[in-house]
Amino acid sequence: MQELMKKRAIELLADGTCDRVLGWEKGDFAYDQTPALFHTAEELRASFVYNGFSAANLSKYLVKECRAGGKIAVFLKPCDTYSFNQLLAEHRIKREMIYVIGVACDGKADVEKLKDAGIDGITDIREEGECYVVSTIYGDKTVKKAEALAERCLNCKSRKHMAYDELIGESGEVVPNSGRFDMVEQLEAMTPDERYEFWRGELSRCIRCNACRNVCPACTCEQCIFDNPKSGVAQKAAVNSFEENMFHIIRAFHVAGRCTDCGECSRVCPEHIPLHLLNRKFIKDVNSFYGEYQAGEDPAARPPLGRYEKNDIEPGEAGGNRA
């Protein structure tokens, strides 16, 4: 797969389809890959990687790259193409500047799960059937995929590419009952006190590094409200529970109806706060109140918060323990 992609990228550079390629390269650690721009065949040969650790969603980088001039080729996994479509719908990127190469994806490994399984000193990863073979400085280790996949991949909502110019590997299908709302439902079934305790436990770990915001393909404002010194949210670790709550409520609200549930926020969180559970709550609410809606599926669709029905549900009827 990686070699196929490398070969195709070199061809695209050579025939002038694009003048740079956006992909992944090895980071400081094998499992810590970073998005990278490749301008020449040499660069691609030297450092391009695609494997079970190539988790980053590259679509957000296109916002900046589109303005730099010249055509860019980009590798997008199925879930990334939803973000891509959403950015198109919001006129954040220009379709004609981008050549999309859809790449098949069978899920990405969660390095924390590998570490929990006692695998250290990771140098490489490859797929063999239903297993990952992880190379480490202590030799190769084999892990079942089901035990190493990231949460978002276990509950993958779609293996189908929503947009592409060409495909490498095959595009799969939308997964109808992905189980991604199971945890949200469990939380909803709790009492408010239990929910409050659960979220205090999670959100109080927030160090306000802003990684969730910076990585989010839906957060593309030039000036973010949280960068405003008058916003009342300081650019530092929150000093009390209110700031934590406010940051996370507003962050999730600002992407409500636009979040494609790509799961990047939870992936990058250094404190492993399950931020996707906030986003999924909004997605679930939108689905149940205003009809099924998947952001990024159809760039022409009106967003749920940008339209209304005369007989919409009243705010008093929403929420858990009304009575």
Place this chain on the structure above:
Amino acid sequence: MQDVKEFRPKIVAFCCNWCSYAGADLAGSSRLSYPADVKIIRVPCSCRVNPLFILRAFQRGADGVIMAGCHPGDCHYTSGNYFARRRMTLLFSMLDYLGIERERTRVEWISAAEGAKFSKTMNEFAATIAALGENKRLEDLRCKN
């Protein structure tokens, strides 16, 4: 002499300029009372109410926040309250999801002719909040005195 102060809830009411604020006026000129704990903030339209306003009100010490606007279909700007309704529905549902008491937030549609409804709603809401007690889950200690 009792040292313990009786708990008086602080309530913020966002009222739209065209309906609910006029409704409050009518309540006043009709000599219908509503609790002095209710502090009205006039907004041009219920749609002006940003989710951040609601949170900010709680931060600054409110124990309950109510948003009042024109009845759906009667918006001075045709559709503002329809959008506001969707936003508040999602926000309130999220607050509930985080375990913050659902009863602390409320939306009511009050027209300029409904002085009585304004007074009744505010009395009810103030009683609910007084029963719930102080807002602890969305408080900012720096703003408390």
